[in-house]
Structures are given as structure tokens and as C-alpha cells.
Amino acid sequence: MSNSPVVTQVSHYLPYQSGALHVRQLMPANADYQKTPILMLHGVMSNGRVFYSDSGKGLACYLAQAGYIVYVLDTLGRGLSTPKLTGGERHGQGEVIREQLPLVQHFILSKHQQKLANHPLKQAPSKVHWCAHSWGGVLMTSAIARFEFIQSSVASLLTLGTKRTIKVKSLRKWLMVDVTWNRVAPLIAKRHGYLAADRWRLGMDNETRASLRQSIEWVRGDWIDFDDGFDYAQAAKQVAQRGGWPKTWFIAGRGDRVLGHPEDVSRMVQECQFGDVKQTLLSKRDGYKHDYGHAEMLTHKDAVNDHFVGIKQWYQNCG
Known part of the structure; x- marks a missing residue:
């Protein structure tokens, strides 16, 4: 995708704890603030750059060029959020679920309301589309399961390569998960005070020790909040029983052998008992x-003319 001058990128910094959460806003010329916006969340050892670049590449840029206002969150300590991890931080994934995602959701809805405050005939959106890569989908799903406000203000949930547990068995899984993630990564985190994933070339960004420990335990077993014992699995069942899940699309890749294996992606769909749910396998056999x-x-040069087109159509059909 070529760089498009019609898309503007703006960084917002939301005060949070002792620093600020970075939210990248991508918008087309003559941005329509009545249109339902999109919020994107990265996975572990990652940051918002997985969705966009300054040169106009990435899913967020593609959707902004298609007319959507897109917001991309860097969770605390990642990307351009401040402060960067230095060791000793106590926050983990629970803060993303309970605090950061609700904070950004309120920010987006308020921003659109403010933009249209002087236009009485225009109505600001009351919902936001949520989109996530990998573990970001687990965190977003957890927030939806936990908060009625989120359930009522999320228009749709689209995930790419998202799984909650890894139950597939292979030599690659043993090396990547059982050895590297479960054993080596905690040793690195103990040495530095945090998982220095970028320094050790394990990922594009770093993780706190708490976030690392919590994600390891969730992948292995129970879906329970480490800070207050909230049972997300039980909450997910209750949301399903009352039809509270938003329209959902889980995308998996045939070449994703471990971190988002199609079988594990399907297990998460079954665990959450989504109502209006679509599943897609990105494979040559499926076209x-x-x-x-x-x-x-998200990063392949052909994605923009392949499944990105379907994602754009999804949002057009969602409204």
C-alpha cells in the first residue's frame, strides 16, 4: 500500500498512573465523527505499531483510507506510552482489562461527542468497534465479559490469531511455549526486572514480570483475574446466556502453527459461546x-489486497 496523504495520524496521551497511555488516531480527510470508530489492541511482546506505520502501511492505515477513524492503543510501558519499562513494575494484564481499555473507550466516545457538540443534527456514535491481534483479543474479550458498560458500547469484536489456551502439541510448540516462553522468558525477566523481549529478539516490545506470569498461567489453565479473583470464564457464560456478546469474527492463519493455531482459536470461540460469530481460516485452500x-x-505485503478487503467489508456491513 502506498503512502496516502489523505490520512492524518495524531498521537494522544491519556494521563494514567504515573505516566500516560499513548493512543494513535488515524483519520481520513473530512473525517466523519458520526461513523462508528475502531479501537485496535496489540498482543504480548508487541505494541500498536503492528497495526500502522508512518509510511501508511498496516491494517489501521488501510481502514483509515477507507473512511474510518481508527484508534490504536499502546498499553502501559509499550510503544509510545510512558514511562518505558525499567524493572520492578507491578502492573500486569489485569490493569489493561480493568482500567486501560475502559479509559480509552470513554476517551473515544467522549471525543466524538465533543466533535459533534456544536452540530445538534448530528449524532455521535454510542459504540466502538474493537479489533485485536493475538493476546490482545483475550484482553478485549475479558473486558467485554467483565463490564456491562463495555458490552453495551462495543459494536463488534474482530480478532486475528487470538487464542486463550494452547493445547496443540508439536515440537515447535514445545520449543516456543514450553521452553522459551514458560522457562527462558521468566529467567530473562528475573535478570532485568522485566521481560526485555526486544533486547533478546523475542518480540518487538517488552513485558512486565506480572504480565508474563499471568499470561503463562492463563494459557495453561483457568481464566481467573490474578488481582481480585474475578472468574472470566463464568462471566463469559453468563454474557452468552443473556445474548450480551457483540457480533464477532475470529480469524486464524493456516500457517500459524503455535501462537494462534486454528484449533486453539476454535477452542476459545467454543469456550466463550459467542452468539453471532464468524470464523475464517486464511489459507490458500480457502482462496x-x-x-x-x-x-x-497483519504485516504481509499481500494482505492489503487479500483479507484486508474482507475486513473492510465486515465493517461496512456492521455499520
Whole structure:
């Protein structure tokens, strides 16, 4: 995708704890603040850059060029959020679920209301589309399951390579998860005071020790909040029983052998008992250009003319 001058990128910094959460806003010329916006969330050892670039590449840029206002969150300590991790931080994934996602949701809805405050004939959106890559989808799903406000203000949930547990068995899974993530990564985190994933070339950004420990335990077993014992699995069942889940699309890649294996993606769909849910496998056998891998779903040069087109159509149909 070529760089498009019609898309503007603006950074917002939301005061949070002792620093600020960075939210990147991407918008087309003559942005329509009545249109339902999109919020994107990265996974572990990652940040918002997985969705956009300054040169106009990425899913967020693509959707902004298609007319959507897109917001991309860097969770605390990642990307351009401040402060950067230095060791000793106590926050984990629970703060993303309970505090950061609700904070950004309120920010987006308030911003659109403020933009239209002087236009009485125009109505600001009351909902936001949520989109996530990998573990970001677990955190977003958890927030939806936990908060009625989120359930009522999320228009749709679209995930790429999202799983909550990893139950597939293979040599690659043993090396990547059982050895590297479960054993080596905690040793690195103990040495530095945080998981220095970028320094050790494990990922594009870093993780706190708490976030690392909590994600390891969730992948292994129970879906329970480490800070207050909230049972997300039980809450998910209750949301399903009253039809509270938003319209949902889970996308998996055939070439994603471990971190978002299609079988594990399907297990999460079954666990949450989503109502209006769609599942897609990005594979050549199913008509796509490649058997996409975990990161390739977002970064491959052919994605823009392949499944990105379907994602744009999804949002157009969602309204």
C-alpha cells in the first residue's frame, strides 16, 4: 500500500498512573465523527505499531483510507506510552482489562461527542468497534465479559490469531511455549526486572514480570483475574446466556502453527459461546493468497489486497 496523504495520524496521551497511555488516531480527510470508530489492541511482546506505520502501511492505515477513524492503543510501558519499562513494575494484564481499555473507550466516545457538540443534527456514535491481534483479543474479550458498560458500547469484536489456551502439541510448540516462553522468558525477566523481549529478539516490545506470569498461567489453565479473583470464564457464560456478546469474527492463519493455531482459536470461540460469530481460516485452500502466519496476517505485503478487503467489508456491513 502506498503512502496516502489523505490520512492524518495524531498521537494522544491519556494521563494514567504515573505516566500516560499513548493512543494513535488515524483519520481520513473530512473525517466523519458520526461513523462508528475502531479501537485496535496489540498482543504480548508487541505494541500498536503492528497495526500502522508512518509510511501508511498496516491494517489501521488501510481502514483509515477507507473512511474510518481508527484508534490504536499502546498499553502501559509499550510503544509510545510512558514511562518505558525499567524493572520492578507491578502492573500486569489485569490493569489493561480493568482500567486501560475502559479509559480509552470513554476517551473515544467522549471525543466524538465533543466533535459533534456544536452540530445538534448530528449524532455521535454510542459504540466502538474493537479489533485485536493475538493476546490482545483475550484482553478485549475479558473486558467485554467483565463490564456491562463495555458490552453495551462495543459494536463488534474482530480478532486475528487470538487464542486463550494452547493445547496443540508439536515440537515447535514445545520449543516456543514450553521452553522459551514458560522457562527462558521468566529467567530473562528475573535478570532485568522485566521481560526485555526486544533486547533478546523475542518480540518487538517488552513485558512486565506480572504480565508474563499471568499470561503463562492463563494459557495453561483457568481464566481467573490474578488481582481480585474475578472468574472470566463464568462471566463469559453468563454474557452468552443473556445474548450480551457483540457480533464477532475470529480469524486464524493456516500457517500459524503455535501462537494462534486454528484449533486453539476454535477452542476459545467454543469456550466463550459467542452468539453471532464468524470464523475464517486464511489459507490458500480457502482462496487466500497465502497460508498466513501469526504476524504475517497483519504485516504481509499481500494482505492489503487479500483479507484486508474482507475486513473492510465486515465493517461496512456492521455499520
